[in-house]
Amino acid sequence: MNFKADEEKMPCVTQTEDELVVSEPATVENRYLLxxxxxxxxxxxxxxxxxxxxxxxxxxxxxxxxxxxxxxEIGVGTGIWLSEMARILPGSAQLDGFDVSHAQCPPSKxxxxxxxxxxxxCLEDPPSDLLEQYDIIHIQMFNSVxxxxxxxxxxxNMVKMLKPGGYISWSEFDFATWKTISSTGDxxxxxxxxxxxxxxxxxxxxxxxxxxxxxxxxxxxIYARNNLSEIVTERAPFAxxxxxxxxxxxxxxxxxxxxxxxxxxxxxxxxxxxxxIKQVERERRDxxxxxxxxxxxxxxxxxxxxxxxxxxxxxVFPRCKIPKKKVNINKAAPRRVSKAAVETRTRKLSRKxxxxxxxxxxxxxxEPSLNNKDTI
Ligand SMILES: C[S@@+](CC[C@H](N)C(=O)[O-])C[C@H]1O[C@@H](n2cnc3c(N)ncnc32)[C@H](O)[C@@H]1O
Numbered sequence: 001m002n003f004k005a006d007e008e009k010m011p012c013v014t015q016t017e018d019e020l021v022v023s024e025p026a027t028v029e030n031r032y033l034l035x036x037x038x039x040x041x042x043x044x045x046x047x048x049x050x051x052x053x054x055x056x057x058x059x060x061x062x063x064x065x066x067x068x069x070x071x072x073e074i075g076v077g078t079g080i081w082l083s084e085m086a087r088i089l090p091g092s093a094q095l096d097g098f099d100v101s102h103a104q105c106p107p108s109k110x111x112x113x114x115x116x117x118x119x120x121x122c123l124e125d126p127p128s129d130l131l132e133q134y135d136i137i138h139i140q141m142f143n144s145v146x147x148x149x150x151x152x153x154x155x156x157n158m159v160k161m162l163k164p165g166g167y168i169s170w171s172e173f174d175f176a177t178w179k180t181i182s183s184t185g186d187x188x189x190x191x192x193x194x195x196x197x198x199x200x201x202x203x204x205x206x207x208x209x210x211x212x213x214x215x216x217x218x219x220x221x222i223y224a225r226n227n228l229s230e231i232v233t234e235r236a237p238f239a240x241x242x243x244x245x246x247x248x249x250x251x252x253x254x255x256x257x258x259x260x261x262x263x264x265x266x267x268x269x270x271x272x273x274x275x276x277i278k279q280v281e282r283e284r285r286d287x288x289x290x291x292x293x294x295x296x297x298x299x300x301x302x303x304x305x306x307x308x309x310x311x312x313x314x315x316v317f318p319r320c321k322i323p324k325k326k327v328n329i330n331k332a333a334p335r336r337v338s339k340a341a342v343e344t345r346t347r348k349l350s351r352k353x354x355x356x357x358x359x360x361x362x363x364x365x366x367e368p369s370l371n372n373k374d375t376i
Pocket of ligand 1: 032044045047048074075076077078098099100121122123139140141142
């Protein structure tokens with residue numbers, strides 16, 4: 001492969017919160033909103049174990065018994081999914097992890113010998129060495145990474161990496177099902193909803209990001225548009241005790257965002273978020289959350305799709321032998337969307353998310369200003 005592998009070739013990764021300034025030069029590395037220190041590693045690993053509680057590591061509709069399986073994970077976090085998958089897959093499987101940083105992973109030498117890590121930005125076209133290479137591609141918890149609330153560019157790039165007949169599995173929280181519930185039977189306070197909204201809109205300054213409730217639900221439709229079929233979806237609510245543990249990981253993520261994003265806005269927004277976190281912490285003995293997990297599996301069709309197009313001149317020269325023109329629609333040009341269309345869509349979706357929160361009884365939110373066109 002002609003792209004960077006292993007730690008030696010990796011860019012220097014910042015560990016302190018101060019260095020993860022999102023408003024600074026827009027490299028993919030520093031656009032990542034969460035932290036990469038040891039407490040974030042614990043958050044990511046805890047989320048991994050809680051996520052599969054009562055569920056599975058990989059959707060059971062995906063066959064894993066073949067020989068020489070090639071499995072990829074996009075956005076590996078700490079690499080824990082790859083390590084665990086390596087233990088259950090046949091020894092002949094090769095697992096490759098793609099991420100913009102491997103700072104959260106153990107040293108490559110200590111990973112299972114059939115796991116390799118590569119630096120790759122999934123928002124960019126995969127290099128030719130990666131085209132049609134994988135039987136299975138796994139991606140999970142990408143809501144803070146997907147840009148403009150549109151996962152289609154990521155899906156499109158993953159489909160290019162799939163062998164014909166290969167599978168994609170994408171798992172996300174369904175924030176549309178988010179609800180704070182109280183163990184006392186009293187109406188819970190709105191501090192948790194306010195905290196989530198405040199973080200997702202960068203202190204009410206930007207369109208809602210990563211709390212967006214629509215796009216995980218659109219994955220099956222996006223799969224179908226991108227040559228995936230045999231689509232399987234699953235919705236799995238967290239048990240209430242598991243959800244309470246998950247809540248702690250959200251508070252940790254909210255704290256990371258308050259340092260990495262809100263503090264850099266300069267208006268004291270980080271302090272507002274941390275006050276809300278303290279408030280939720282005080283209520284923590286009496287509340288938990290309700291939340292569903294969504295899993296969408298799709299399969300790339302086995303054969304390349306070839307369309308036979310007959311030139312329109314045919315009826316005029318019936319005796320001429322005109323060759324068929326083959327068009328490989330797997331290589332069709334990507335759909336282009338104008339910036340204005342993306343902004344309109346984001347504005348519409350922000351309003352939708354606002355309505356969901358208002359319906360939940362939280363009505364003090366202001367509609368985020370769209371004057372600043374940056375997205376967090
Ligand atoms: C929230 S973590 C999820 C990690 C893992 N999938 C899990 O479920 O534990 C998101 C991961 O995506 C990576 N990431 C961010 N932007 C990316 C990009 N453009 N291409 C590939 N990976 C990216 C981050 O570095 C981080 O490791």
